[in-house]
Amino acid sequence: MILYKNANKRYRLGVVFLLALFPIQIFLNASFIPSFAKNATTQISKTILTYGETMGDNKYRKIDYHLKPYLWNRFLLLTSIHFGNGKKVDTQFLITFWPKSIYSIKYINKLVDAPESEYFDLPEQHVLFDGGEEIFQTLRETPYQYCYIQLSNSSVQCVNISKDKEKNRLQ
Amino acid sequence: MKRKQHSMWIFNPTLRHQLTNQSNGKSKKLHSTDCKILELLCQYQGKTVSKNALINAAWPGRVVSQASLTQSIAHLRIALGDNGRQQNIIKTVPRHGYSVVSDLISLEMPVALEQDNLSTSCSEIPQDTPQLEHQEKIGLSAHLQYLQKFILLILSLLLLLSITWLARIIYYNSTTDRLQWNQREYLGVTYYFTNTKNGSQRFKDLRRRYSSDLRMLYISENPEQLYISCVYQPNNLHERHTMNFSFSRDYSIEQVKEAINEQCQ
Numbered sequence: 001m002i003l004y005k006n007a008n009k010r011y012r013l014g015v016v017f018l019l020a021l022f023p024i025q026i027f028l029n030a031s032f033i034p035s036f037a038k039n040a041t042t043q044i045s046k047t048i049l050t051y052g053e054t055m056g057d058n059k060y061r062k063i064d065y066h067l068k069p070y071l072w073n074r075f076l077l078l079t080s081i082h083f084g085n086g087k088k089v090d091t092q093f094l095i096t097f098w099p100k101s102i103y104s105i106k107y108i109n110k111l112v113d114a115p116e117s118e119y120f121d122l123p124e125q126h127v128l129f130d131g132g133e134e135i136f137q138t139l140r141e142t143p144y145q146y147c148y149i150q151l152s153n154s155s156v157q158c159v160n161i162s163k164d165k166e167k168n169r170l171q
Numbered sequence: 172m173k174r175k176q177h178s179m180w181i182f183n184p185t186l187r188h189q190l191t192n193q194s195n196g197k198s199k200k201l202h203s204t205d206c207k208i209l210e211l212l213c214q215y216q217g218k219t220v221s222k223n224a225l226i227n228a229a230w231p232g233r234v235v236s237q238a239s240l241t242q243s244i245a246h247l248r249i250a251l252g253d254n255g256r257q258q259n260i261i262k263t264v265p266r267h268g269y270s271v272v273s274d275l276i277s278l279e280m281p282v283a284l285e286q287d288n289l290s291t292s293c294s295e296i297p298q299d300t301p302q303l304e305h306q307e308k309i310g311l312s313a314h315l316q317y318l319q320k321f322i323l324l325i326l327s328l329l330l331l332l333s334i335t336w337l338a339r340i341i342y343y344n345s346t347t348d349r350l351q352w353n354q355r356e357y358l359g360v361t362y363y364f365t366n367t368k369n370g371s372q373r374f375k376d377l378r379r380r381y382s383s384d385l386r387m388l389y390i391s392e393n394p395e396q397l398y399i400s401c402v403y404q405p406n407n408l409h410e411r412h413t414m415n416f417s418f419s420r421d422y423s424i425e426q427v428k429e430a431i432n433e434q435c436q
Contacts, residue, residue: 015323018330025333028340049434050417051426072336098343137349139363139389145402145413147363147389149350154365156391158400158413 029072032097034141036161037067037075046159060084073097077105101138180251183279184210184293190250199250204229205243206293217273219264244269364390376424382436386411395420397427401435
């Protein structure tokens with residue numbers, strides 16, 4: 001009985017000690033999140049031009065993103081891809097912000113059967129079809145632009161950030 | 172009247188069967204209140220213990236009648252093979268209390284429990300507690316224990332999640348190799364490129380006079396593709412836009428520069 005009581009006491013102490021870590025973790029997680037992600041009205045978009053093997057073989061895509069909080073430093077990335085031929089694909093990713101300019105993306109909806117897949121270039125296909133988690137390094141972060149590089153294949157890209165219907169203003 | 176010779180009893184309040192007859196080895200189980208009363212009497216063997224002291228020991232913080240004490244003493248006498256008329260072991264001291272005859276009962280108790288003020292001894296069911304009330308208490312206590320266990324389980328799961336999450340943060344932070352970037356200014360445009368020989372070469376290849384709208388160029392590549400992102404600001408607007416390019420290796424540097432100049436304005 002005495003031993004049981006002591007063990008229980010140690011267990012409770014452990015729980016209390018680890019509970020104290022919770023606020024630290026919440027604070028840490030919040031510190032990883034870029035400022036635009038904390039605003040629910042943030043609209044993110046980017047335009048990509050892919051120049052293929054033959055001259056004039058250009059593909060155009062405009063991608064709109066919307067971030068939805070999921071858990072701590074993890075967000076749902078609701079994505080609408082508008083292709084140059086007028087077609088549109090909606091999909092979702094999980095994006096997680098890590099410390100020191102790193103974030104990762106994991107797909108939720110697979111686009112294996114989507115005919116539009118032919119329009120994606122290699123880095124996008126890597127994310128959309130290969131599965132797993134892709135890691136990105138942030139290069140530039142302002143309230144209006146966010147530039148990053150996909151570390152697995154060194155593809156750099158930038159997105160425009162705006163709040164609601166406000167247009168991007170010069171920082 | 173000749174005094175009847177009684178056998179010696181061993182009384183250990185921490186055991187399930189607290190009372191043991193030394194001559195035949197048989198053990199008896201006492202009720203919690205009876206046990207506490209006998210415990211106090213045995214601690215003061217040969218001396219009179221007041222009724223109030225016995226009641227306080229057996230029913231601490233409760234108001235009970237002396238009849239309850241009388242009943243407990245009767246139970247103890249039966250257990251010890253004694254009775255109220257002979258009073259060979261437990262004697263009644265009229266208008267005062269009770270006493271136990273010396274050397275008939277041996278009180279045994281572990282040292283640790285003695286230091287703990289007997290906190291865990293005589294933990295049996297109180298004899299005079301109404302059955303329903305007692306069952307309710309047990310039920311409530313059990314519910315509280317389940318609730319406590321449930322809360323501890325939930326907290327443990329949350330903490331497991333929390334620790335896993337922290338471990339992942341440490342893992343990502345320590346195992347991810349960041350790329351080093353260089354930054355150069357050329358004719359009003361800031362070029363960002365990887366801190367490698369190829370990166371410097373691409374910067375040299377792509378630097379030229381571009382449209383005045385262009386502000387920044389990010390350059391990266393892999394064996395299959397050349398990737399460029401531009402940040403530009405049209406002259407008549409206070410806005411900045413971005414455009415991303417992906418060129419196959421079949422495109423010449425001149426064609427790439429032309430595309431940048433055409434699109435980033």
